[in-house]
Amino acid sequence: MTKTYYLEDIEVNALRSVSLVIREGEMVSLMGPSGSGKSTLMHIVGLLDTPTSGQVILEGVDASTMSANQLAELRNQYIGFVFQAFNLLPRTSALANVELPLIYSGVSATERTRRAKDALERVGLGNRMGHFSSQLSGGQQQRVAVARALVTNPSIVLADEPTGNLDSRSGIEVMAMLQDLNAQGITVIVVTHDDRIARHAQRVVRILDGRIQSEEIVREPVRAAIELRDLPPEEVAG
Ligand SMILES: Nc1ncnc2c1ncn2[C@@H]1O[C@H](COP(=O)(O)OP(=O)(O)OP(=O)(O)O)[C@@H](O)[C@H]1O
Ligand SMILES: [Mg+2]
Structure with missing residues (x-):
């Protein structure tokens, strides 16, 4: 496709x-300098934008044949997004932030809360559900964003520089969660500038000036094994 x-x-x-195939269940890193087209590619793959020419085929369906409503439905059903800037609503609890995508999919209020709690527990934030975004550290905010991405049970998670605003430990925590989701069968695409982060995936695709420059299979992806657990509040600094 071309944009x-x-x-x-x-x-x-x-x-x-650009011609690229991402297989179901794969974890792929997308690398390239600023302005090379990474976010544009993610937006198109995530059905947030359309190519100028060419096709996006998602689970066998050609996206160009779908109406805007059908695209929104497909996006809601299949895709979870994580962004560099977290994009959480301020002065809104972690729980309410995670429930948000379910409001758009018309899930009942009790079911929303149940699923959002479950997602927050999966990212180790069971004891922070009532906190506002501003009361959480950057790493915790990104974990809320991951919980929000997975609450709809997506088959694909797209993460655009999810570790860009984090210190290295929090960055590795986020990668551990993405690897964990991938191990559960979710297809993961991560944009990163950081070669060490990129090597957590099974394949690294490099893009330069809007073209795919190279693809590399990572023989032994780095395992980000950090255990996420709920610390009692008094043990958490800040
Ligand atoms: N909405 C837009 N209108 C016009 N040009 C755009 C738009 N979005 C992106 N571009 C241009 O397209 C090119 C690719 O942008 P893109 O955001 O995909 O880069 P990127 O690889 O994600 O960069 P970064 O690492 O800085 O996030 C850039 O030259 C950018 O200026
Ligand atoms: Mg970008």
Whole structure:
């Protein structure tokens, strides 16, 4: 596929004849310098944007044949997003943030709360459900964002620089969670600038100037084995 942006008279070729297959259950890192087209590719794969030409085939379905409503439904059903800037609602509890995607899918209030609690427990934040985003550390906020991405039971999780704003320990915690989701069968695509982070995946795809430059199989992906557990509040600094 190709993606061209037009800014007044200037043509920006964000993606140029990119051809990429991601297999079900794979974990892939996408690397490349700033402006190379990584986020553009993630937005298109995540059905948030459409290519200028070419096709996106998701689970055998050609996305270009679908209406905006069908795309939104497909996105809700299959895809979870994690962003660099967490994108949580401020002055809103962790629990309410995680429940949000379920409101759009029309799940009942009791079921929403049950599933959101379960997702927060899976990321080790069972004791932080009532905290506002602003009362959580960066690493904890990103864990809330991961819980929000997985609460809909997606088959694909797309993470755009999920460790970009985190210290290295919190970054590894996030990678541990993504690897854990992948081990449960979820397809994971992670954008990163960091080679060590990239090597947590089974394949590294490098993109340069809107083109795929190389693909590398990682023989022994780094295992991010950090145990996430609920600490009693008095043991948590800050
Ligand atoms: N909405 C837009 N309108 C016009 N140009 C855009 C738009 N979005 C992205 N671009 C351009 O497309 C190119 C690719 O941008 P993209 O955001 O995909 O890069 P990236 O690889 O994610 O970079 P970074 O690592 O800095 O996040 C850039 O030249 C950018 O300026
Ligand atoms: Mg980007």
